[in-house]
Amino acid sequence: MSGLIYPKESYDIIGICMEIHRLLGPGLLEIVYKDALEYEFRKKAVLYEREKEYMVRYKDVILPHRFYADFVVLDKIILEVKAVSNLQNESIARAINYLKISGNRLGLVVNFGTDELVYKRVVF
Numbered sequence: 001m002s003g004l005i006y007p008k009e010s011y012d013i014i015g016i017c018m019e020i021h022r023l024l025g026p027g028l029l030e031i032v033y034k035d036a037l038e039y040e041f042r043k044k045a046v047l048y049e050r051e052k053e054y055m056v057r058y059k060d061v062i063l064p065h066r067f068y069a070d071f072v073v074l075d076k077i078i079l080e081v082k083a084v085s086n087l088q089n090e091s092i093a094r095a096i097n098y099l100k101i102s103g104n105r106l107g108l109v110v111n112f113g114t115d116e117l118v119y120k121r122v123v124f
Contacts, residue, residue, distance in 0.1 A: 005106045005123055009074055014119055016040045017110045021117040030083040033112045034070060037081065041073070048073045054101050069098055077106050083113040092120055099124035 004010070020036045034050070041048045052072045056063045071079040078098050082091055087109065095107040099122065107122035 004121075006074075006077060009077060010106065010108060010121065012046075013073055013077065013079060013108060014110070014117075016044070016046075017112070017119065018117050021112050024112070026083070026113050026115055028083060028112070030081050030112075033083060034081050037071065037079070041071075046073060047075065054098070056101055067098060067101060069102065072102070072104070076104055077108060078102060078104050080107060080109045082109065082111040084111060085113055087111045087118055087120065092122055095120075095122040096124055 016037065020033060020040065024032065024036060038048070038050055040046075049069075049072045051068045051070065053066050053068055055066055069078045070081045073079050078095065080091065080095050080098070091109050091111075095109050099105065099107050105124060107124070109120045109122060111118040
């Protein structure tokens with residue numbers, strides 16, 4: 001895993017996601033997978049924030065609308081949860097924007113909506 005940003009941390013997060021997917025399978029709503037993630041993070045004493053709010057700066061103002069990352073894990077990894085039949089490029093693009101706004105360097109986009117767990121590492 002040489003050259004990867006936060007290799008152990010991301011490996012651990014994906015491992016948790018795989019366990020959840022193995023036990024729950026595909027076809028549930030995103031919120032169910034988020035609840036399971038929160039349970040596992042608490043159980044394993046993993047530092048996280050759910051629905052972390054970020055302000056969006058544009059030129060010299062803060063825009064009125066905020067963005068909310070599904071999870072920020074260990075104060076440095078954005079975890080975006082999906083439960084769709086096909087992970088779209090817009091989900092990856094959104095994760096890149098989240099990284100820009102938050103100042104974090106690594107995002108994980110995880111899709112629980114297919115027979116096998118699909119995830120993408122997004123680096124900014």
